Amino acid sequence: MADASVAKPMSSAVGAESIVQIKDLHVGFKVFGGLLKVLNGVNMVVGRGEKIGIVGETGCGKTTTVKSILRILPGEARIFHGEVLFQDKNVYKMHPHELQKLRGQGASMIFQDPTAALNPVFTLGEQISEIISHSGTQPEGKKEAIKILAVKAFREATLPDAERMMETYPFQLSGGMRQRACIAMALATPRDLMIADEPTTNLDVTIQDQVLRLLKNLVDQRGMSLILITHSLGVARETTDRIYIMYAGNMVEVARTAEIFERPLHPYTTGLLSCIPKLTGGGVAEGIPGRIPDYMNPPAGCRFEPRCPKAMERCKKEKPEFVEVGKDHQVACFLYYQVPQNGVQHHG
Amino acid sequence: MGSDLLKRIGLSIFVLFSLSILIFLIARVVPGDPARLALGPRAPEWAVENLRKEMHLDKPFYAQYGLWLAGIGHGDLGKSLVTRRPVSADIREFLPATFEIVGLSALIMALGGIFLGVLSAKYSNSWFDGVTRIISYLGIVTPAFVWAIIFMLIFGYVFPIFPITGRLSPGFEAPTTITGMFTLDSLLAGDPRTAWDAFLHLVLPAIALAMGGLAQAARITRSSMTDNMSKDYIAAETAYGIPPRRILMKYLLKPSLIPTVSVMALDIAALFGNAFLVELIFNYPGLSRYGIEAMLNKDLNAISAVIMVLGLAFVTMNIAIDILVGYLDPRIGLAGRRN
Ligand SMILES: Nc1ncnc2c1ncn2[C@@H]1O[C@H](COP(=O)(O)OP(=O)(O)OP(=O)(O)O)[C@@H](O)[C@H]1O
Ligand SMILES: [Mg+2]
Numbered sequence: 001m002a003d004a005s006v007a008k009p010m011s012s013a014v015g016a017e018s019i020v021q022i023k024d025l026h027v028g029f030k031v032f033g034g035l036l037k038v039l040n041g042v043n044m045v046v047g048r049g050e051k052i053g054i055v056g057e058t059g060c061g062k063t064t065t066v067k068s069i070l071r072i073l074p075g076e077a078r079i080f081h082g083e084v085l086f087q088d089k090n091v092y093k094m095h096p097h098e099l100q101k102l103r104g105q106g107a108s109m110i111f112q113d114p115t116a117a118l119n120p121v122f123t124l125g126e127q128i129s130e131i132i133s134h135s136g137t138q139p140e141g142k143k144e145a146i147k148i149l150a151v152k153a154f155r156e157a158t159l160p161d162a163e164r165m166m167e168t169y170p171f172q173l174s175g176g177m178r179q180r181a182c183i184a185m186a187l188a189t190p191r192d193l194m195i196a197d198e199p200t201t202n203l204d205v206t207i208q209d210q211v212l213r214l215l216k217n218l219v220d221q222r223g224m225s226l227i228l229i230t231h232s233l234g235v236a237r238e239t240t241d242r243i244y245i246m247y248a249g250n251m252v253e254v255a256r257t258a259e260i261f262e263r264p265l266h267p268y269t270t271g272l273l274s275c276i277p278k279l280t281g282g283g284v285a286e287g288i289p290g291r292i293p294d295y296m297n298p299p300a301g302c303r304f305e306p307r308c309p310k311a312m313e314r315c316k317k318e319k320p321e322f323v324e325v326g327k328d329h330q331v332a333c334f335l336y337y338q339v340p341q342n343g344v345q346h347h348g
Numbered sequence: 349m350g351s352d353l354l355k356r357i358g359l360s361i362f363v364l365f366s367l368s369i370l371i372f373l374i375a376r377v378v379p380g381d382p383a384r385l386a387l388g389p390r391a392p393e394w395a396v397e398n399l400r401k402e403m404h405l406d407k408p409f410y411a412q413y414g415l416w417l418a419g420i421g422h423g424d425l426g427k428s429l430v431t432r433r434p435v436s437a438d439i440r441e442f443l444p445a446t447f448e449i450v451g452l453s454a455l456i457m458a459l460g461g462i463f464l465g466v467l468s469a470k471y472s473n474s475w476f477d478g479v480t481r482i483i484s485y486l487g488i489v490t491p492a493f494v495w496a497i498i499f500m501l502i503f504g505y506v507f508p509i510f511p512i513t514g515r516l517s518p519g520f521e522a523p524t525t526i527t528g529m530f531t532l533d534s535l536l537a538g539d540p541r542t543a544w545d546a547f548l549h550l551v552l553p554a555i556a557l558a559m560g561g562l563a564q565a566a567r568i569t570r571s572s573m574t575d576n577m578s579k580d581y582i583a584a585e586t587a588y589g590i591p592p593r594r595i596l597m598k599y600l601l602k603p604s605l606i607p608t609v610s611v612m613a614l615d616i617a618a619l620f621g622n623a624f625l626v627e628l629i630f631n632y633p634g635l636s637r638y639g640i641e642a643m644l645n646k647d648l649n650a651i652s653a654v655i656m657v658l659g660l661a662f663v664t665m666n667i668a669i670d671i672l673v674g675y676l677d678p679r680i681g682l683a684g685r686r687n
Binding site for chain 2: 100107123
């Protein structure tokens with residue numbers, strides 16, 4: 001991190017304290033036939049109480065990034081470089097009891113696919129009770145107290161008939177109810193950070209809004225930080241304080257939510273915005289020609305270079321790092337290396 | 349689950365009926381005159397003729413079948429040509445003996461297989477996993493009677509730890525028959541020494557018999573656990589702070605046991621059939637050995653009875669699996685209850 005242009009922790013943006021810091025994270029997946037070099041130096045900071053959005057097209061590594069925070073990457077995953085700090089502690093050097101505390105009280109996650117995220121052969125009651133009893137926030141073994149909390153969590157997640165939910169198996173629920181059940185589990189006990197991985201993509205449009213609002217209310221009420229992953233810039237706009245734009249294993253731009261929409265700088269971001277009907281804020285990237293690169297043999301320089309309308313010779317060979325281009329606004333693109341701003345000097 | 353279970357039982361009875369007709373047919377179509385076989389080549393023709401009458405062999409097939417079926421109704425399975433006793437008495441003597449071996453074998457298979465499977469899943473791709481995998485292959489490809497001979501050599505001759513023949517050592521008396529299982533009956537009679545001796549006689553044959561199924565159960569458990577390990581619900585449960593060991597032994601094990609149980613139950617039913625060489629090698633008076641002798645001697649009533657007992661074992665096991673799988677997998681259990 002000797003490079004002056006590499007992102008400094010965004011202290012100005014997030015206040016004094018950060019809850020999560022991801023620094024130059026490289027993660028690959030060992031698969032048959034080689035190594036998928038997916039995360040390619042991810043940098044990200046989440047401030048206490050802040051609501052962050054991560055936006056990017058499918059396969060760009062959003063889920064991989066957030067799973068690394070809870071240290072729940074799948075067995076094939078390898079971390080080659082970088083670190084993940086949760087409340088200033090390196091998650092991958094934590095003692096088992098610290099890790100336990102991180103998972104029980106620090107952070108929680110709502111998974112992308114609620115059907116896959118619920119154990120099919122246990123009742124919701126059994127699953128949520130187990131979560132509550134291991135959170136470390138409840139005296140263990142108090143069955144009645146745990147049950148009351150569980151029912152309360154279901155009720156807060158606006159599940160109908162919360163009492164009966166205790167005896168219900170996931171397959172007996174509709175998709176929307178499963179998603180609420182997942183929200184209930186993630187929010188059953190107090191935590192500092194909520195990670196929501198596309199919590200609405202599997203839902204009916206009419207329910208999407210409800211679930212999102214529910215989530216936002218619960219997070220606000222409790223003063224939690226939020227990382228919201230979404231395909232939809234529209235959703236991110238309504239919900240978040242700051243947005244990270246991700247492309248093929250890199251954060252390519254970050255700015256306050258309003259700023260991203262008013263002054264998008266990275267060619268990928270401008271591409272994303274230009275192909276979204278202004279108000280509705282639909283899907284991502286139908287308008288940018290080309291596809292996400294092959295992670296087995298990714299481009300050596302900027303990974304967006306093959307699709308970039310403004311690509312230069314330099315982009316083929318070198319990987320751009322974040323440079324600050326305004327208050328709380330950083331871009332990883334050589335186009336902005338020539339325009340020093342706020343007195344930050346860049347190499348080149 | 350009630351009506352579903354009834355349906356299954358009805359179906360099973362139908363299967364057993366069909367099996368009885370089939371076996372009755374086959375036993376009578378096979379060449380060779382059972383009466384002549386029973387009396388020997390030098391018996392006079394009139395004696396053979398009399399025996400054939402007595403066994404209704406002179407009547408048409410459907411009448412023979414009808415008589416046989418009617419007999420079963422009163423618990424009469426006919427007479428064995430070889431032991432010259434009622435077949436039902438033979439079964440009552442030999443079946444519990446086989447039950448003891450098969451029961452212990454099933455227990456070893458289930459516990460050992462799942463235990464090894466869980467360990468190799470937990471330490472997957474370690475040296476332990478590799479060794480278990482090799483042992484599993486050996487277990488699957490080696491027939492039970494080969495294990496029987498190996499165990500007999502090692503633990504019977506080289507290190508004489510276990511007895512290698514019969515049901516009891518000399519000097520021990522068979523307990524009074526209650527269940528027909530020596531271990532259980534001796535315990536019931538308050539004689540733990542005899543029970544222990546009877547148990548020791550079961551160990552080697554039971555393990556030899558269990559090896560194949562154990563290896564298979566270990567492999568299936570391991571692979572279904574490693575498959576499920578990368579499921580989102582395991583990541584979620586980990587993320588929510590449930591301790592890893594608890595996840596392994598509960599939230600990962602239960603869904604992973606579904607395929608194991610389905611396969612293992614059939615393996616257990618097949619133990620009855622596989623037991624015969626093992627019983628032969630350990631000179632153990634069980635039902636399987638009795639069945640083989642019956643076949644070699646074309647002892648029609650005995651053959652039919654043994655096959656029907658084996659059929660019953662399979663059918664019962666099948667129903668037991670359904671109940672167990674329904675318990676493990678609510679998607680099946682509750683669906684069954686609803687429809
Ligand atoms: N367990 C795994 N084994 C192999 N490759 C994986 C694994 N998990 C993810 N990948 C690969 O890593 C890349 C990023 O996956 P990830 O799930 O993080 O994307 P994402 O941004 O969450 O996409 P989506 O929006 O579709 O959820 C994908 O190309 C995917 O194929
Ligand atoms: Mg994802």
